[in-house]
Amino acid sequence: MxxxxxxxxxxxxxxxxxxxxxxxxxxxxxxxxxxxxxxxxxxxxxxxxxxIGPRIGAGLVARAWVDPGFKAQLVNNTDGILSDLGFGGRQGEHIVVVENTPDCHNLVVCTLCSCYPWPVLGVPPAWYKSDAYRSRAVREPRTVLVEFGVIIPPEQSIRVWDSTAEIRYLVLPMQPTESYGLDEAALAGWVHRNCMIGTGLPSAPRTAASGHD
Amino acid sequence: MKPEKPIIEQISKPKNAADNGDEGALAADSAPLVPDQPFDVPWHAEVFALAVHLSEAGHFGWQDWASRFGKNLAAASSIKAGGLNGGNDYYQIMLETLIGLMKEKDIVDPELLSALELQWREAYITTPHGEPVNLRA
Structure with missing residues (x-):
C-alpha cells in the first residue's frame, strides 16, 4: 500500500x-x-x-436471588435502596422493579422516546429506541419476544410497562434452576442486559472471556 | 413508588413469529450478550451529555425534555420510510430538539450557529493532520 x-x-x-x-x-x-x-x-x-452499565443491574439481580431480605427491599423500597447504594436517578425519576413469576413475564418499553433506568442499566441499546420496538412491544409483545429468542408459554401472561420521564422500570428475572447454588458473583454473570428489560432470560455465561453484558 | 397498571396484559396464546408480515425480525441480531458500545460515535455521546448537563443545570426539566423529544421523534418517524432505527436518526432528533429548546430560550441564535458550523468545518480543513483543531480567535 x-x-x-x-x-x-x-x-x-x-x-x-x-x-x-x-x-x-x-x-x-x-x-x-x-x-x-x-x-x-x-x-x-x-x-x-x-x-454505568448493565453490570450494575446484574449485580442487584444476583444479590436479590441470594438474599431474600435484599430482594424485598429492592422490590418494595427501590428508590431507597438504590439511593443507599449510590445509584439514585439523576433526573429525579423513580425506578420500579417488576418481578417475573411463573404466571407473569414483564416487558419494558418507552413508547414516547427512550426513557430507561439509566442508573442501573446505562444508556439504552439502539433497538430499544427504534420505532419497531417502541410500537411493536405494545402491539404484539409475544411476537417481539420470539424475535429475541424468548418463548413465553401460553399460560404465562405478559405485562408491558411503558416507561416515562418519571418512572423507569427494571425487570427482576426469575433465577434459572440450573444456577441454584452459585454464589452472588457467579450469578451476576447469568444476568445480561436484556433480562432486565424483559427481552431476554438469564442464561449461563457463554465463555469466561466474553461473559454477558 | 409502586407501579401503576401495565399498559397491556396479554394472556392469549403466542402468535406465530411468521405472522409479522413485512415488519421483519426486530432483533434476531439485536440482543447481544456482549453489549454494543453505549454510543456509536462521539457526537452521540456529546449531545446526550449536553442535554443531561443543561437539564441538571436547570435550563429545562426532564419531563419537558421527554415531551418535546417524544413529539419530535413521532413527527420524524411519520415521514421516514421504515421508521426510525434508534441510531443516528435518534441522536439527530435529540440534537435538533436541544437546539430548538435553546432557540426558544433565546440562548442560541440560528445564524450564529450556522456561522460557527462553517468555522468549525474550516478549522478542520485547515488544520494539519495530527494537530489539535481549534476555532480561530
Whole structure:
C-alpha cells in the first residue's frame, strides 16, 4: 500500500460529519455564554461510557436471588435502596422493579422516546429506541419476544410497562434452576442486559472471556 | 413508588413469529450478550451529555425534555420510510430538539450557529493532520 497516498488523503484533520460539526457549534455557543462546563460534560460522557452499565443491574439481580431480605427491599423500597447504594436517578425519576413469576413475564418499553433506568442499566441499546420496538412491544409483545429468542408459554401472561420521564422500570428475572447454588458473583454473570428489560432470560455465561453484558 | 397498571396484559396464546408480515425480525441480531458500545460515535455521546448537563443545570426539566423529544421523534418517524432505527436518526432528533429548546430560550441564535458550523468545518480543513483543531480567535 503506497504510504504517500495515505498521507495525501489525511493532509488535514479528518472532517467530522455535519451533525458532529453542529454539536461543536452548539457547544461553542453554550461555553461562550458560560452555560455549560465542558469538564462536567466530559464527566457525564465518561460516566455513561465507562462506569454505568448493565453490570450494575446484574449485580442487584444476583444479590436479590441470594438474599431474600435484599430482594424485598429492592422490590418494595427501590428508590431507597438504590439511593443507599449510590445509584439514585439523576433526573429525579423513580425506578420500579417488576418481578417475573411463573404466571407473569414483564416487558419494558418507552413508547414516547427512550426513557430507561439509566442508573442501573446505562444508556439504552439502539433497538430499544427504534420505532419497531417502541410500537411493536405494545402491539404484539409475544411476537417481539420470539424475535429475541424468548418463548413465553401460553399460560404465562405478559405485562408491558411503558416507561416515562418519571418512572423507569427494571425487570427482576426469575433465577434459572440450573444456577441454584452459585454464589452472588457467579450469578451476576447469568444476568445480561436484556433480562432486565424483559427481552431476554438469564442464561449461563457463554465463555469466561466474553461473559454477558 | 409502586407501579401503576401495565399498559397491556396479554394472556392469549403466542402468535406465530411468521405472522409479522413485512415488519421483519426486530432483533434476531439485536440482543447481544456482549453489549454494543453505549454510543456509536462521539457526537452521540456529546449531545446526550449536553442535554443531561443543561437539564441538571436547570435550563429545562426532564419531563419537558421527554415531551418535546417524544413529539419530535413521532413527527420524524411519520415521514421516514421504515421508521426510525434508534441510531443516528435518534441522536439527530435529540440534537435538533436541544437546539430548538435553546432557540426558544433565546440562548442560541440560528445564524450564529450556522456561522460557527462553517468555522468549525474550516478549522478542520485547515488544520494539519495530527494537530489539535481549534476555532480561530
Amino acid at each position: 503506497p504510504h504517500d497516498h495515505h498521507d495525501e488523503a489525511h493532509a488535514h484533520a479528518l472532517l467530522p460529519s455535519e451533525p458532529a460539526l453542529r454539536v461543536k457549534a452548539l457547544e461553542t455557543i453554550l461555553t461562550r455564554k458560560g452555560l455549560i462546563d465542558p469538564a462536567a460534560v466530559d464527566a457525564i460522557i465518561d460516566l455513561y461510557e465507562h462506569k
